[in-house]
Amino acid sequence: MSAPLQSPRAVLTVASNKGGVGKTTVATNLAVYLRALYEDLPVLVVGLDDQSVIDRMFRLGGAPRHSERNLKHGWAERSFEHVIQLGQYGVHYVPTPPDTAALKTRAEDPLLLRTILERTGFEGLVILDTKSDLEALTLSAFAAADLAILPVSDLTSLEEAEKSFEWLRRLHGGQSIGRVLFTLVDRRTRVDASGRDLHERLVDAVEERGWPHFTTTISRSPRVESMISAGGAPGSILHHARGTGVHTQMRELAEEVAKLLDLGPSSVGESGSLRGADPVAEAPAVPSLGGALKSVLLRGLGTRS
Secondary structure, three states, rough: OOOOOOOOOOEEEEOOOOOOOOOHHHHHHHHHHHHOOOOOEEEEEEEOOOOOOHHHOOOOOOHHHHHHHOOHHHHHHHHOOOOOEEEEOOEEOOOOOOOOHHHHEEEEEEHHHHHHHHHOOOOEEEEEEEEOOOOHHHHHHHHHOOEEEEEOOOOOHHHHHOOOOOOOOHHHOOOOEEEEEEEEOOOOOOOOOOOEHHHHHHHHHHOOOOOOOOOEEEOOOOHHHHHHHHHHHHHHHHHHHOOOOHHHEEEEEEEHHHHHHOOOOOOOOOOOOOOOOOOOEEEEEOOOHHHHHHHHHHHHHOOOO
């Protein structure tokens, strides 16, 4: 008898056919913010890429990347149940494989990933971070999604977003589940004679096309960029970028996402101010939040437990 199918509470896909628009930064940091805002909501990050950012950000230590069970093992087993790890900040993740090329040949059915997630039985929020392409794994992530975030930072990524919207309509029977997120916004960049900056031009172009977009924008931040590119374990914006505009913007984005996915009222509430927090050194060895970790997460949101 086959295992019963249990859908995740929601699946969020972050995708763009253009690199350098902040996909992984958005995906991983949304996981941290949503985990802090909704303490009873398990959050799982699955990277459909062969980069190591997710592993470096969430891994607690132990086996090196090449020796641990990862996405390809879960894919072969048609369930991620035995490859999910609990990591930093109380966020679960599936270790990424050194190479995803072989997986693409096993992802011809775009509905397979959704089936794998159902068989995994993870009853929380799943965040899918994709490669910068529109190949089989990305299309599988589109098919599995309840909401797709499409980062747009320039005119090229705007053009690529059009392809993503088309694929989303095909895979969801004409239903629009995609939403543009303006990333790496720099208001100093003037692009035409009328004095519009690049962001204003992108907003006009998106609205002319009738595409929905988030109210929140994610600004370019040298501090955040250095956190990602410095090597070692990337720190979360919530805990390592206090005082930046992106710190506040990520919370606002998390709240918008929570509303769209109907995640319910935040455990922190409306009065939580953002002051930053010390990094979380380790997560507990069990999925539920212990008292100490809960306190640190809530301090990151400017709220006491």
